[in-house]
Amino acid sequence: MNENRVYSVSELNGFVKELFDATPMFSQLSVRGELSNYKIYPSGHHYFTLKDSESSIRCVMFKSSAVRLRFHPENGMSVTVSGRLSVYPRDGAYQFYCSAIMPEGTGDLQLAFEQLKKKLSDEGLFDASHKKPLPHYPDRIAIITSSAGAAVHDMIRILGRRWPMSKVILLPVRVQGVEAPPEIVGAIRYANRHALADLIITGRGGGSIEDLWAFNDERVARAIYESEIPVISAVGHEPDVTISDYVADARASTPSNAAEIAVPDRSEEMDMLSGFSIRSSQAMDKRLKNLRTELDNYRSRRVLRDASAPIDDRRQELDYLRDKLGSAMERALAEKRRAQVRLAASLDAMSPLRVLTRGYSIASDEHGKLVWSVKTLKSGAPLRLRLSDGSADCRVESIEEDQ
Amino acid sequence: MKKDSITYEQAISRLSQIVNDLEKGNMPLADSLSLFEEGTSLMKRCTELLDAAEQKVVMLKKGADGEPVELPFEEEA
Numbered sequence: 242m243n244e245n246r247v248y249s250v251s252e253l254n255g256f257v258k259e260l261f262d263a264t265p266m267f268s269q270l271s272v273r274g275e276l277s278n279y280k281i282y283p284s285g286h287h288y289f290t291l292k293d294s295e296s297s298i299r300c301v302m303f304k305s306s307a308v309r310l311r312f313h314p315e316n317g318m319s320v321t322v323s324g325r326l327s328v329y330p331r332d333g334a335y336q337f338y339c340s341a342i343m344p345e346g347t348g349d350l351q352l353a354f355e356q357l358k359k360k361l362s363d364e365g366l367f368d369a370s371h372k373k374p375l376p377h378y379p380d381r382i383a384i385i386t387s388s389a390g391a392a393v394h395d396m397i398r399i400l401g402r403r404w405p406m407s408k409v410i411l412l413p414v415r416v417q418g419v420e421a422p423p424e425i426v427g428a429i430r431y432a433n434r435h436a437l438a439d440l441i442i443t444g445r446g447g448g449s450i451e452d453l454w455a456f457n458d459e460r461v462a463r464a465i466y467e468s469e470i471p472v473i474s475a476v477g478h479e480p481d482v483t484i485s486d487y488v489a490d491a492r493a494s495t496p497s498n499a500a501e502i503a504v505p506d507r508s509e510e511m512d513m514l515s516g517f518s519i520r521s522s523q524a525m526d527k528r529l530k531n532l533r534t535e536l537d538n539y540r541s542r543r544v545l546r547d548a549s550a551p552i553d554d555r556r557q558e559l560d561y562l563r564d565k566l567g568s569a570m571e572r573a574l575a576e577k578r579r580a581q582v583r584l585a586a587s588l589d590a591m592s593p594l595r596v597l598t599r600g601y602s603i604a605s606d607e608h609g610k611l612v613w614s615v616k617t618l619k620s621g622a623p624l625r626l627r628l629s630d631g632s633a634d635c636r637v638e639s640i641e642e643d644q
Numbered sequence: 645m646k647k648d649s650i651t652y653e654q655a656i657s658r659l660s661q662i663v664n665d666l667e668k669g670n671m672p673l674a675d676s677l678s679l680f681e682e683g684t685s686l687m688k689r690c691t692e693l694l695d696a697a698e699q700k701v702v703m704l705k706k707g708a709d710g711e712p713v714e715l716p717f718e719e720e721a
Binding site for chain 1: 651652653656659660662663666667669673676677680683684687690691693694697698699700701702703704705712714717
């Protein structure tokens with residue numbers, strides 16, 4: 242550099258930048274510190290300060306690197322950043338160009354997992370109240386997993402052995418790599434949109450935490466949460482727990498276990514059916530036995546033992562009634578007969594002819610009119626006398642009236 | 645409901661009800677007998693369904709027009 246030369250600011254910063262960039266150590270190094278002032282700009286670039294107790298340095302992480310972050314960096318977090326040191330010529334400031342951030346202590350995936358788990362849990366995605374019951378006898382089961390690998394074959398085999406009545410619809414997806422989450426999400430949504438099944442199993446066989454990562458993806462978790470069709474999550478082996486397991490309606494420890502949870506066992510159903518058969522036969526036997534006992538009870542009573550008994554009873558009653566009726570009739574007839582005799586006697590007594598036998602006679606005029614007073618008589622008038630045994634025609638000689 | 649169209653699930657739930665009703669034993673004998681008959685035929689139906697079932701497995705794959713098509717899934721293990 243020439244001591245007498247006057248440089249522009251841009252020239253100076255340019256020289257400094259060249260110096261930095263020519264220093265091999267600066268091109269790739271890692272720095273440990275605490276995050277502060279962490280800001281994400283709308284551009285997608287991340288800006289923050291890395292500091293320790295005595296010093297600090299400005300850092301930038303461009304969007305292209307930031308999208309690969311699995312966890313959310315937070316202020317106060319102890320991290321190791323990797324990248325290069327260079328100069329931002331506009332400000333004349335040196336800064337760290339960060340390509341990766343690793344949390345201290347735990348791995349970034351573990352941290353990302355814990356962060357997402359807390360976030361979704363706070364939102365209520367794991368709430369038991371949101372979990373849907375699984376169908377008892379699923380008609381169609383959608384399996385969302387890789388069409389290669391042991392998991393899908395294990396599931397199909399166990400489903401077929403336990404409950405061949407369920408149709409299995411495989412929706413093949415990639416289960417690892419960046420394409421996996423959108424494919425899994427797409428398959429879950431497709432199954433729901435077309436009401437393809439009444440149960441979904443999604444998962445994959447075991448692997449490293451990286452291999453299982455698609456099932457720790459927030460998009461997958463939300464798709465499972467939003468699924469109208471109940472979802473069984475079946476990822477990895479027993480100890481592996483993913484976000485999908487938390488959000489799904491049921492968690493299976495392995496894909497094979499998912500097939501066992503999904504459907505009943507045919508032989509157990511057969512046992513249940515024979516149980517029903519035995520129970521209903523026993524119930525009928527018992528019923529018939531009770532009826533027979535009841536019947537025997539009735540049979541032991543006199544009315545049933547001697548079928549004519551009630552008829553005899555009735556007949557006896559009838560005879561008694563008939564007797565009663567007969568004598569009543571006779572009494573009534575005798576009474577009538579006696580009344581008749583009495584009547585005849587009194588009629589006889591009153592007969593005028595009877596009077597004539599006692600010496601009386603009845604006089605009537607020529608017209609047959611009874612004569613009961615001398616006042617109606619004239620001398621010489623014809624008169625007929627009725628006696629007890631005949632009549633005599635006479636003529637009035639003289640009239641003498643009683644005084 | 646027609647006997648042939650009844651699903652396994654419907655048959656099982658009706659069966660369980662029939663068995664419970666029969667066990668209560670408080671209905672007229674004629675009703676018990678017709679329930680027993682219905683139960684017997686449902687059990688036959690369920691057993692037939694269980695015996696006859698053959699697993700169907702299909703795979704949905706994107707066809708040439710982008711729409712998913714059902715393909716038989718061959719065990720390639």
